[in-house]
Structure formats: structure tokens, C-alpha cells
Amino acid sequence: MTQKTTQKLVVANWKMHGNLKQNSALLTDFVENLSALKHTQMVVCAPYPYLAQLQSMLQHTNIAWGAQNVAKNEVGAFTGEVSAAMLTDFGCKYVIIGHSERATAYCESDENIATKFVQAKRHGLTPILCVGETLIEREAGVMEMVVSKQLDTIINTHGAAVFADAVISYEPIWAIGTGLAATPEQAKNMHLFIRNKISNLNIEATNRLKILYGGSVNPQNAVQLFVVPNIDGGLIGKCSLNAQEFEAICHAAETSVT
Ligand code: 13P
Numbered sequence: 001m002t003q004k005t006t007q008k009l010v011v012a013n014w015k016m017h018g019n020l021k022q023n024s025a026l027l028t029d030f031v032e033n034l035s036a037l038k039h040t041q042m043v044v045c046a047p048y049p050y051l052a053q054l055q056s057m058l059q060h061t062n063i064a065w066g067a068q069n070v071a072k073n074e075v076g077a078f079t080g081e082v083s084a085a086m087l088t089d090f091g092c093k094y095v096i097i098g099h100s101e102r103a104t105a106y107c108e109s110d111e112n113i114a115t116k117f118v119q120a121k122r123h124g125l126t127p128i129l130c131v132g133e134t135l136i137e138r139e140a141g142v143m144e145m146v147v148s149k150q151l152d153t154i155i156n157t158h159g160a161a162v163f164a165d166a167v168i169s170y171e172p173i174w175a176i177g178t179g180l181a182a183t184p185e186q187a188k189n190m191h192l193f194i195r196n197k198i199s200n201l202n203i204e205a206t207n208r209l210k211i212l213y214g215g216s217v218n219p220q221n222a223v224q225l226f227v228v229p230n231i232d233g234g235l236i237g238k239c240s241l242n243a244q245e246f247e248a249i250c251h252a253a254e255t256s257v258t
Contacts, residue, residue, distance in 0.1 A: 008226065008253035009167065009210050009233035011043040011128060012240030013068065013096060023050055027057045029243035034250055035062060039257040040233070042250055043094050044240075045128075048082050051090040059091060066094030066125070069102060072115040084123035095120050096235075098150075099130045100173045110153035118158050121166065128167040128235065129154070130214070131194075135174035143172070144193050151197060160201035164208040168194055169235040175215025177237060184224045187213050191230035219248035226256035 018026075023046065034042055042063040046054055054065035071081035087095060097120060098113035113129070120127040131150040133143040147170070154162060170190050175181050182190075191211050199206035213225055214235030225231055233253055239245040 006039070006257070008040045008257055009043070009212060010040055010246075010250045010253045011045060011066075011094065011096075011167075011169075011212065011233070011235045012246060013099070013214070013235055013237050014044065014046045014240060015068070015101070015237060016047055017241055018046060018050060020050070020053060023053055024057065026241070026243055027054070027063075030063060030247065031057070031061050033243070033247045037062065037250060037254045040250055040253040045094065045096050051087070051092060055091040064093045066092045066096070066128075068096045068099065070095045070097070070116050070120055070125070072112055072119055074119070084119050084125055087125060088123050092125060094126045094128055094167075096169075097127045097129050100132060100171060100176065110150060111157075113150075114154045114157050117154055117166070118162060121162060126165060126167060128169050128212070130169050130171045130235070132171040132173050132175075132215070138172065138174065143190065147190065147194065148197060151194070155201065160198055160205050162205070163198050163202070164205040167210045167212060169212040169214045170194065171214035171235060177216070179216050181216040181218075181221050181225070182213065184228050187225060187231060188228045191228065195230045217249060219245055219252060222249045222252040223255075226253050 043066055044054055045066045045068050058065050067087050071078055071083045075083055097116050102108045117127045117129055131147045133146040137143055137146050172182050194211055210232040211230055212233045212235045213231050217234045217236050218239050236249055
């Protein structure tokens with residue numbers, strides 16, 4: 001099954017980078033140079049303290065914003081956590097869930113990720129769920145099994161219908177920050193696998209699901225990746241911290257649709 005995409009989605013994941021001054025320069029440049037795009041939804045996901053800055057600089061533009069994590073609980077004595085309601089208070093529309101950097105460094109379990117995913121949806125946020133295999137798993141040929149298991153934790157507890165209006169980002173761990181992106185062929189196979197897995201369970205959900213690719217996307221490989229069937233856009237790390245590179249990636253997304 002191939003989903004016909006009418007709009008691409010390109011998400012900047014700034015990770016733990018930036019400060020008020022740098023962010024301001026970057027956002028001003030994005031707003032100036034991306035305002036003409038009609039077929040690409042751009043999103044900037046910044047560290048929590050800068051969400052107010054995103055709100056003030058991006059409201060009334062065609063760029064949305066979001067966070068890089070969310071608490072699994074609604075409210076309460078959870079020191080250091082930030083709730084979904086707090087994110088919507090600052091105009092967030094998106095939230096990244098289960099990024100592998102968090103899963104490894106902060107021992108985030110698949111069960112936690114599943115709870116955060118539905119918590120985000122409950123508050124009207126679009127969750128961007130990260131899935132992907134390690135290099136060892138790819139070399140062993142078990143990458144589809146690994147991604148399937150990551151999706152199953154959500155499907156088994158909440159059903160496949162929760163993927164309607166959600167985003168799955170395929171981020172092979174070996175491609176993140178390494179400069180070694182998946183080939184269009186590798187990405188094509190995994191994206192088709194994910195699309196088929198969801199469509200076998202819930203056609204309506206798959207029709208309303210976007211599947212992004214993330215991992216060393218740059219302006220050059222974006223041109224090849226974004227025309228691949230079932231690649232609905234990208235989740236961009238390093239290149240989202242450089243205005244020219246991020247904008248070129250967004251323009252590649254736009255051109256792939258028009
Ligand atoms: P890079 O684009 O720096 O490889 O990071 C990808 C990523 O982790 C996006 O979430």
C-alpha cells in the first residue's frame with residue numbers, strides 16, 4: 001500500500017542546542033525564507049525554555065512548533081517533568097516522543113513511550129513517534145522485527161486507530177548524527193513496511209498517518225529521499241541548526257510535491 005501525500009512535513013529537532021540570540025536569528029531567517037511554501041508544513045521542536053520564544057516569533061506564520069518530550073502523567077508531584085497541557089499552553093502543536101537519544105540515555109521504556117503518545121493525543125498534540133534499529137540489528141537483518149515491536153507496544157495497548165493524525169518517524173540509530181543516511185532503497189523498504197503494518201490493522205488510520213525519515217538528512221539527500229513513496233517528510237537534527245541547510249531541505253520537500 002502506498003499513501004499519496006498531498007503535503008510534506010519537515011520537522012526541525014534542535015535537540016539541546018540554541019540560546020535566545022541564536023534562536024532569534026534562525027527563526028527570523030526561517031520565517032523570511034519559508035513563507036512562500038504551500039505544500040510543506042514546517043515545525044520547529046526546541047528545548048522547553050524556548051517554547052515561549054517560538055510562540056512569540058512563529059505565531060501568524062506557516063511554521064508550527066513543538067517540544068522534544070512530554071510527561072506521561074497529567075499533573076502532580078513529578079519534579080522536572082512538563083505536561084502535555086503545559087505544552088498546549090505555549091501553542092505547541094507537535095511533540096517528539098521516544099527519540100532514541102532519550103530511550104538510551106534516560107532508559108525510556110516502550111511502555112512509557114506508549115503512554116506519552118496517547119497522553120499527547122489526549123491533549124490535541126500531534127505525536128511524532130521515533131522508531132528505528134541499531135546497526136547491529138540491521139546487520140543481523142532484524143530491523144523490521146525491531147520496528148514492529150516498537151509499534152506493537154502502542155498497538156497492543158491502545159489499538160492502531162491512535163495512529164490517525166499522528167506521525168511516525170523512522171530514525172535508524174546508526175544514521176543519527178553520523179553523516180551516513182539510509183539509502184533511498186533502505187528507507188523505502190522500511191517506510192512501506194510501516195505503512196503496510198498499520199494499514200493491515202486500520203485503513204483509516206494509515207490514510208491519516210505521516211511517516212517521516214530522520215537520520216543525517218541534508219539538502220542533497222533530501223532531494224532523493226522525499227520523492228520515495230511513503231516518505232512524507234523528514235525529522236532533521238544537525239541541518240536544522242543552519243538556516244540555509246534547513247530551508248534547502250524544506251524547499252526539497254516542497255518541490256517533491258509540486
Ligand atoms: P541528524 O539529522 O543530526 O542526524 O539527527 C537526526 C535526528 O535525530 C532527528 O531527530
